[in-house]
Amino acid sequence: KRLSRQEDVPRILYYVQRSKEHHWCCAEVTFYCSDQLLCNQWVQALQRRLDLQGVRPKNLLVFINPFGGKQLGKHIYDKKVAPLFQLASITTEVIVTEHANHARDHLAEVDLRIYDGIVCVGGDGMFSEVIHGLICQTQKIAGIDQNDPNSKLVACSLRIGIIPAGSTDCICYATVGVNDPVTSALHIIVGDSQPMDVSSVHHNNTFLKYSVSLLGYGFYGDVLKDSENNRWMGPSRYDFSGFKTFLSHQCYEGTVLYLPATETLGNPRDESRCTAGCYVCQYSGKLLDLSNNKQELKHVEEDWKVVKGKFLAINAANMSCACSKSPMGLSPAAHLADGTIDLILVRKCSRFNFLRHLIRHTNKDDQFDLAFVEVYRVKQFIFTPKYSEEDNIDIRDIGKNLFGQFCSDHPACGCSQVNSNWNCDGEIIEHAAVEVRYVLFCCLELSG
Ligand SMILES: CCCCCCCCCCCCC/C=C/[C@@H](O)[C@H](COP(=O)(O)O)NC(C)=O
Ligand SMILES: Nc1ncnc2c1ncn2[C@@H]1O[C@H](COP(=O)(O)OP(=O)(O)O)[C@@H](O)[C@H]1O
Ligand SMILES: [Ca+2]
Numbered sequence: 001k002r003l004s005r006q007e008d009v010p011r012i013l014y015y016v017q018r019s020k021e022h023h024w025c026c027a028e029v030t031f032y033c034s035d036q037l038l039c040n041q042w043v044q045a046l047q048r049r050l051d052l053q054g055v056r057p058k059n060l061l062v063f064i065n066p067f068g069g070k071q072l073g074k075h076i077y078d079k080k081v082a083p084l085f086q087l088a089s090i091t092t093e094v095i096v097t098e099h100a101n102h103a104r105d106h107l108a109e110v111d112l113r114i115y116d117g118i119v120c121v122g123g124d125g126m127f128s129e130v131i132h133g134l135i136c137q138t139q140k141i142a143g144i145d146q147n148d149p150n151s152k153l154v155a156c157s158l159r160i161g162i163i164p165a166g167s168t169d170c171i172c173y174a175t176v177g178v179n180d181p182v183t184s185a186l187h188i189i190v191g192d193s194q195p196m197d198v199s200s201v202h203h204n205n206t207f208l209k210y211s212v213s214l215l216g217y218g219f220y221g222d223v224l225k226d227s228e229n230n231r232w233m234g235p236s237r238y239d240f241s242g243f244k245t246f247l248s249h250q251c252y253e254g255t256v257l258y259l260p261a262t263e264t265l266g267n268p269r270d271e272s273r274c275t276a277g278c279y280v281c282q283y284s285g286k287l288l289d290l291s292n293n294k295q296e297l298k299h300v301e302e303d304w305k306v307v308k309g310k311f312l313a314i315n316a317a318n319m320s321c322a323c324s325k326s327p328m329g330l331s332p333a334a335h336l337a338d339g340t341i342d343l344i345l346v347r348k349c350s351r352f353n354f355l356r357h358l359i360r361h362t363n364k365d366d367q368f369d370l371a372f373v374e375v376y377r378v379k380q381f382i383f384t385p386k387y388s389e390e391d392n393i394d395i396r397d398i399g400k401n402l403f404g405q406f407c408s409d410h411p412a413c414g415c416s417q418v419n420s421n422w423n424c425d426g427e428i429i430e431h432a433a434v435e436v437r438y439v440l441f442c443c444l445e446l447s448g
Contacts, residue, residue, distance in 0.1 A: 008032035009039055013046075014087055016186050022177030024186045026084060055191030057116035057159075060085070062094045063103040063130065065122030065165070070234050073121045073165035081121070081163055081185040088189040092119075100129075107133025108140070117159045119188060123166015124213055125426040130160055131198065131210060135440075146207040149200065153440045161188040167235035168426065170213050170323040171196075175336065177275075179324065194276060195285070195337035197318045200439045201424060203431040209424045214321045214330060215436060216423040217383065218252050219245060219313035219346070224423040246355070249312070250416045251348040253386035254432070256307045256314065258378040261340040263287055266333065268342045268375045269368055274320065274335040284338035307374070310348040310415050314383060316436060317342045326361040331375065339438050340377050347372040348415070380437035385419045389432055 010030050017027040033039040050056060064073045074096060085092055093115075097103055103120065107130060120130045134156045139146050142154040164172040164179035173179045175194050176187060201208045201215065214220060226241035233240060264284045266272050272280060319336050320329030331342035346357060349372040360367035368375045419432035 008034050009036060011039060011043065016190060022183065023180055024183040026087070026182070026186060053191065055193070056088070057090060057188065057191060059091045059115055060093075060117050060119050060161075060188075061110075061112075061115045062092050062119040062121065063106075063126065064094065064096045065103075065120075065126045066096055067231075068122035068126055068166040069169075073163075076165050076181045077121045077163060080181045084182070084185045084189060090189065097126075102129075104129040104133040104136075108136045112137065112158055115158060117161060117188070119161040119163060121163040121165050123164070123169055123426060124171050126166060127160065127162055127171050128210070128212065128425040128427055131156075131212060134158060134160070135198070135210060146200075147202075147205060149202045149205065149207075149435055149437065153200075155440050159193055166426075167238060168323050168325070170321050170329075171319075171425070173324065174213065174319045174322045174329060192276075195281070197335075197337055197339060197341070197438055198440050199316070199318055199341055199436050201422070201429060202435045203433055208429055208431065208434065209427065210439070211316070211424045211436070212318055213425050214318075214423065215316040215341075215425075217314040217432070218250070218311055218420045220315060220423040221420040221428075222248070222250060224426065224428055225421055228428070246351070246358070249351050249354070250420070251310045251312050252420050252432075253310045253415050254308075254314075255384045255386075256343070256345060256381060257304050257384075258307070258343055258376055258381040259304055261338075261377045261379045264338050264340055264377070266335070266338070266377070268331055268333050268344075268377050269366070270333050272333055272335075274333075274338075278335060278337075281335050281337040284335070284340070288339045305376075307345060309345075311345055312348060312354055313344070313346040315344040315346075316378075316381065317344065318438075328361070328364070330361065330367075340379060341381070341436070341438060343376045343378045343381055344368075345374045345376075347374075380435075382435045383433065385432040387417050387419060389419065 010032055012028050012030050014026055014028045016024050019025050062077070064077050066074050077094070082092070095103070095106065103126065107118070118130055118134065120126045135153065136146070138154050138156045144151050144153060161184065162172040163181050163184050165181065169179040172184060175196070176184055196212055199211045199215065201211060222245045223238060223241045226244055227237040230237040230240060264287065265280045274281060315330055317329070317331040317334045318341050320332055320334045322329035322332075331344060334342045346354070353370065353372060357367055357370055357373060367373065421432065422429040422434060
């Protein structure tokens with residue numbers, strides 16, 4: 001850079017600059033050159049370099065949920081993201097969703113070959129829609145039956161980027177380290193990628209959903225169910241419903257069967273923190289490739305472990321589930337792409353003890369270092385509620401609140417005879433009995 005002379009042509013070079021705590025921003029430097037030819041040679045040489053990299057997306061399909069979070073998705077995209085995509089010469093097709101499942105259904109059908117990636121502007125629920133659309137189309141083309149829990153799914157070739165504009169934004173936060181639209185847009189532009197574990201949820205050999213972040217029964221299931229009635233509150237609906245659910249102190253009885261992950265490195269209580277290029281994920285990825293290429297490792301009945309009891313919460317974390325409310329996450333040592341799920345069981349305990357557990361999510365204390373909390377790294381688990389779901393439907397007809405009230409007033413019991421539901425990445429699964437397993441590394445995320 002040198003002082004400009006009047007006849008010099010200014011050329012601006014934009015670049016990514018790291019700023020505090022995982023934030024990225026776009027910075028620029030202006031060059032002046034009096035020799036037009038030389039200047040063009042420089043620009044072309046730089047352009048060729050960038051093209052050679054091949055990882056940068058050129059054409060993206062963007063979905064915006066206008067109702068996610070504080071309903072600012074469209075504004076965030078137009079003001080903060082679209083100008084950066086334009087600077088990076090990325091062309092886009094933008095769809096502002098008109099109803100729930102709009103993005104999922106569009107992705108399940110549309111010809112995806114012209115796109116280099118999908119971008120979703122919204123929260124975890126919106127990301128969930130996008131992966132469902134992508135995975136479903138990929139399996140349909142490959143002729144894979146998703147209802148069969150033993151099916152080997154085919155990985156999707158497209159990457160998905162998230163522009164955080166939701167309520168919790170935990171998938172964005174746990175992968176990028178922060179929920180900032182500009183940082184995510186820049187990760188997308190430079191073509192960063194990060195594989196992610198995806199689990200499938202089945203009920204009676206019927207496919208229900210895929211999960212990427214949290215699958216929670218009991219506390220997080222009840223928080224979600226209640227919060228859906230208060231969507232108008234925006235992100236603070238979770239605080240309100242969290243408080244109500246905490247006070248209701250409902251516990252649920254059932255049996256958890258799980259298959260421990262024995263071949264992978266690490267355990268849920270170690271000090272490792274998964275970041276880009278994580279060696280635990282690389283090691284596990286190689287291992288999973290090997291077991292996929294050879295014959296499937298057969299698990300015998302004795303490998304399965306069983307836990308019966310009364311639970312306040314059953315949480316299955318595919319990743320740390322870090323978010324602004326809990327900067328280390330539900331399971332701080334969980335890995336993004338190690339082929340495992342951290343299964344956290346919070347047994348019935350006093351309100352005071354449960355509060356201690358919850359508060360530890362917000363600070364550096366160990367939330368697992370409590371007698372009523374267990375955590376296992378698993379490949380698969382099955383939950384069966386004590387009360388059959390068919391009976392529950394009758395009970396629901398009578399009135400869940402009435403029965404819940406009756407039961408919690410009963411001194412000897414304290415456990416609800418009505419089942420909870422699963423919170424699957426912020427979407428409700430009505431069935432209580434589920435079979436969950438790691439199924440594939442999904443769609444590399446654009447943000448990394
Ligand atoms: C007394 C203090 C108690 C504070 C407890 C803090 C624990 C916070 C742990 C939050 C873990 C959230 C896991 C993320 C789940 C998201 O997928 C889901 C959906 O997110 P979305 O609304 O789509 O962005 N959000 C919720 C709250 O269920
Ligand atoms: N246009 C729309 N109208 C209503 N709901 C929508 C629309 N687009 C997406 N959704 C749904 O909104 C839900 C929440 O979206 P999300 O972006 O995760 O926001 P939040 O983080 O606030 O929950 C998802 O279940 C998604 O399917
Ligand atoms: Ca994992």
